Amino acid sequence: MERTALDLWVGAFVVAGIGALVVLALKVGNLSTYNVSDTYLLNAYFTNVGGLKPTASVRSAGVLVGRVTEIRLDTDRYEAKVTMSIDKRYQFPKDTFANIQTAGLLGENFIGLLPGGEDQMLKSGEVFKKTQSAMVLEDLIGQFIYGKADNKAK
Numbered sequence: 226m227e228r229t230a231l232d233l234w235v236g237a238f239v240v241a242g243i244g245a246l247v248v249l250a251l252k253v254g255n256l257s258t259y260n261v262s263d264t265y266l267l268n269a270y271f272t273n274v275g276g277l278k279p280t281a282s283v284r285s286a287g288v289l290v291g292r293v294t295e296i297r298l299d300t301d302r303y304e305a306k307v308t309m310s311i312d313k314r315y316q317f318p319k320d321t322f323a324n325i326q327t328a329g330l331l332g333e334n335f336i337g338l339l340p341g342g343e344d345q346m347l348k349s350g351e352v353f354k355k356t357q358s359a360m361v362l363e364d365l366i367g368q369f370i371y372g373k374a375d376n377k378a379k
Contacts, residue, residue: 264291264310265349269323269336274305275359277325277334283309285338290315293336309336318343319351325359334359 274296283291291311299306311317320341327334347353 263313265313266294267309267311267317267347267349267351267353269307269309269353269356270299270302270304271307271325271356271358272304273358273361274307275325275327275334275361277307277336277359281333282335283311283338284335285315285317285340290338307336316346319345319347320355321347321353322355322357323353324357327359 277293277296279293279296281293282289283293291309293307294310295306295308297306298304307323317338318341320343322339322341324337324339325334326337341355
C-alpha cells in the first residue's frame, strides 16, 4: 500500500511539473491568453519591421495594450502593413506615434505607442500616420564602421 501512495504522489508532482512547463512556454513564447473579444483593429505602415512577429506585444508606457495580429507586404506602397488588435479600454489620439522597439539589446521586438495630444481618437480600421521602423543592428554597425573609415580617410 505504501508503494501505491508513493507512486501516486510522484505522478502528481510530474503532472504539476509538466503543467508548469506548459505555462512557462506560453509566457516565453508570447502566446499567453489575451482577451481578443473586446478589441479594435489599427494599422501601421513600416519600411522595415525587422524581427517583428505576429503575436508581438503592443505597449504604451510599458503596459500591454494589444497584440500584432498580421504582418504583410502592401504591394501598392511596398511597405509592411502591420495590423494590431488593441484592447477597447485603451483609446489613442490620431497623432500617436507607432515605433518598433526592442526589449533589451537583442531582445524581442514589439510596437511602442507614444500618444500625441490631439482630441480625436483613432477608430477601428484607421492607420497610424506617424511610424518609425525597426533599427537593424547590422545597419548600425555598418554605419559605425564606414563612418570610422571615412574619418580616417580625411
